Amino acid sequence: MRPFRLGLTGSIGMGKSTTAGFFAAEGVPVWDADAAVHRLYAPGGAAVAPLAALHPAAVAAGSVDRNALKSWIAADPAALKRIETIVHPLVAADRAAFLADATADIVLFDIPLLFEKGTEADMDATLVVTAPPALQRARVLARPGMTEAQFATILARQMPDAEKRARSTHIIETLGLEAVRHAVRALIAHIREAHDA
Numbered sequence: 001m002r003p004f005r006l007g008l009t010g011s012i013g014m015g016k017s018t019t020a021g022f023f024a025a026e027g028v029p030v031w032d033a034d035a036a037v038h039r040l041y042a043p044g045g046a047a048v049a050p051l052a053a054l055h056p057a058a059v060a061a062g063s064v065d066r067n068a069l070k071s072w073i074a075a076d077p078a079a080l081k082r083i084e085t086i087v088h089p090l091v092a093a094d095r096a097a098f099l100a101d102a103t104a105d106i107v108l109f110d111i112p113l114l115f116e117k118g119t120e121a122d123m124d125a126t127l128v129v130t131a132p133p134a135l136q137r138a139r140v141l142a143r144p145g146m147t148e149a150q151f152a153t154i155l156a157r158q159m160p161d162a163e164k165r166a167r168s169t170h171i172i173e174t175l176g177l178e179a180v181r182h183a184v185r186a187l188i189a190h191i192r193e194a195h196d197a
Contacts, residue, residue: 001105002099003099003102003103003104003105003106003107004105004106004107004124004125004191004195005099005107005109005122005123005124005125006028006106006107006108006109006123006124006125006126006127006191007109007111007114007119007120007122007123007125007126007127008020008023008108008109008110008111008114008126008127008128008129009110009111009112009113009114009115009126009127009128009129009164009168010112010128010129010130010161010164010174011130011136011155011158011159011161011164012112012136012140012151012154012155012158013131013135013136013137013139013140014128014129014130014131014136014161014174015129015131015139015174015180016110016112016129017110018174018177018180019127019129019172019174019180019184020032020108020110022180022181022184023108023184023188024108025181026184026185026188027104028104028106028107028108028188029098029102029104029107029108030107030108030109030110031094031095031098031099031107031108031109031110032110033091033095033109033110033111033112033113034110034112036091036094036095037087037091039094040064040087040090040091040094041063041064041066042063043061043062043063044062045063045064046090046093047064047086047087047090048062048063048064050086051064051069051083051086051087054082054083054086055068055072055079057072058072069083088117095109095122105192105195106188106191106192106195109123112158113158114126115159115163115164115167116158116159120167125169125170125191126167126168126169126170127168127169127170127171127172127187128161128164128165128167128168128170128171128172129171129172129173129174129180130161130164130165130171130172130173130174131173131174131175133161135175136161137151140154170187172184172187
């Protein structure tokens with residue numbers, strides 16, 4: 001029987017990585033979209049050659065230079081679409097390979113733009129992590145080098161939290177670590193109960 005596919009998302013500062021960590025601690029394999037992109041951009045990664053062919057300045061020392069990509073996107077509004085045309089199929093292939101190798105009954109897909117990119121269609125259920133706006137803001141601005149302007153730019157690119165909550169199958173509010181750990185365990189139990197029925 002194929003694993004139950006749970007898609008995890010949440011806006012910046014909502015506790016997504018922490019929540020994914022609790023699933024991993026419970027033995028649920030986690031596929032991380034950001035980590036997949038890092039693998040694709042690393043030396044020998046599948047995205048390096050096609051991005052170098054598209055924009056040679058995007059690659060330095062055998063790996064994709066994220067700062068060069070950002071500069072290119074800032075200078076050329078069409079660049080992002082061209083990059084995504086290369087990277088998104090590679091990310092999807094990485095995700096498919098992870099699922100094909102999975103032997104667990106539940107797998108978690110940690111995908112920041114789950115709803116924005118329509119990837120929820122590939123999931124059996126979705127989970128959004130959320131927190132009050134003031135707590136989200138405090139968490140994000142506590143990150144090294146983060147500015148109000150960067151935070152505003154990131155938020156503008158993401159679907160509003162209320163819309164994510166409205167579209168999600170499950171919601172976990174990330175106010176405290178123990179409460180989140182308990183909520184993760186309860187959700188895993190709920191999925192197993194429903195999946196085995």
